């Protein structure tokens with residue numbers, strides 16, 4: 436419990452329990468930020484017999500998680516969420532071992548820079564569907580955002596679209612994910628708590644059984660499609676034009692033949708892609724919508740840029756190089772409402788020392804994303820949503836993440852080192868398309884309170900805690916910018932609606948939808964990234 440004198444500093448400890456009694460039960464990110472201000476960029480928390488090292492500067496993250504990634508890429512052990520609730524199968528929580536390395540390779544096979552381009556038609560169609568939703572039931576905007584990111588990921592992971600925000604599978608999938616958060620009281624620090632503080636083992640096991648059943652159902656379904664010839668896979672083959680319905684489960688089924696892993700692992704890999712990709716992306720977008728209500732000048736400037744570049748034509752990914760302010764809005768959204776405010780903890784797999792401090796083997800390393808994003812030295816007036824701070828930064832998230840100069844990294848949302856998010860390329864595109872098209876079609880306005888006549892401004896400090904932070908639900912008035920824009924939204928949907936069958940599922944991947952697609956604007960870092968993967 437007591438902090439050895441050669442450990443990084445931290446709040447005073449009590450015998451046996453160390454700092455456990457000081458662990459915040461809500462808004463953990465704010466307390467972690469406060470401690471960073473008090474104890475510096477590398478501090479420690481004593482959690483009973485365990486220790487967590489909190490990294491709160493870009494330099495510390497680069498020095499340890501990136502540069503020494505060979506020893507900082509584990510995950511904290513004895514983690515309820517993995518052993519009990521995931522049967523050891525959840526890739527995100529696997530330690531630095533042979534299975535994880537294989538999984539990481541498999542994930543690379545379905546998420547790499549190249550392969551992620553094949554999902555663009557899905558992103559395109561789902562954003563159009565989101566715009567239709569915003570047109571037809573604007574008050575449900577939070578659901579339309581969630582449906583968009585979820586449908587994209589169910590399509591990528593298992594090959595089916597999610598049509599409604601109250602879709603049964605979606606709800607079940609979310610229930611599991613959120614329940615796990617509730618069960619574990621999951622902000623990252625809870626993951627390093629000793630088991631005796633988590634008296635929910637039995638419930639956890641139940642949860643795992645049900646989740647496995649759900650993932651397996653979709654996985655087996657993909658196999659049936661593969662066998663019946665209604666799906667083709669691309670894994671281990673060059674990307675060709677005759678891909679139909681690219682989806683991870685099908686690629687993994689092909690890979691399974693070569694690598695011989697179990698169905699359980701395969702379905703969890705697909706399933707966890709789904710969980711890794713949907714709510715996270717939604718939170719960033721919800722933050723963006725909120726920011727537009729609070730900082731209306733930003734929306735105006737963004738719309739001016741879109742009008743200048745695209746006019747009446749709906750923006751697409753080919754506009755990426757020509758819409759620097761929209762790209763900056765995306766970066767700022769990632770900084771301002773980072774979803775993973777305290778990252779996903781890494782673990783040290785051997786003893787180390789840094790800045791004269793001892794870092795013991797098995798300590799958890801917490802990436803203090805919130806504190807870094809809100810450091811006024813790096814980002815003056817940090818709670819102001821100000822895309823102008825990114826002027827001249829042409830890196831995408833992946834490039835910035837591996838920039839050798841840590842001060843040039845834009846945001847830390849996607850983690851670090853060998854654990855870096857493999858879905859970044861997909862996430863960047865999802866965000867860019869949704870932001871550009873929403874602002875092209877709609878004004879995001881404050882609702883006016885009918886009784887008082889006052890505009891309702893969302894409270895930006897009212898943040899929902901948990902596995903991911905997100906803005907508390909808020910109201911907005913979302914209106915088409917003009918009659919003709921409303922008509923254009925319908926027309927744009929009409930152009931793709933014919934690609935779907937009567938169940939609103941893809942008939943085939945759209946023909947003629949040939950994307951030039953954006954190439955990275957600086958291409959020096961790609962190799963580095965691949966080497967981290």
Ligand code: HEM
Nearest residue numbers: 527542711712715716775779849850851854856857858862
């Ligand atoms: C804005 C959206 C997203 C956010 C905020 C996000 C966040 C994260 C974070 C924080 C990590 C762990 C990094 C670390 O340990 O240092 C991660 C890992 C990962 N994410 Fe994402 N992610 C997003 C989108 C996606 C998407 C769309 C996919 C795939 C469809 C995806 C797949 C993965 C995978 C495969 C890993 C690696 C797990 C591991 O090696 O432990 N993510 N992501």
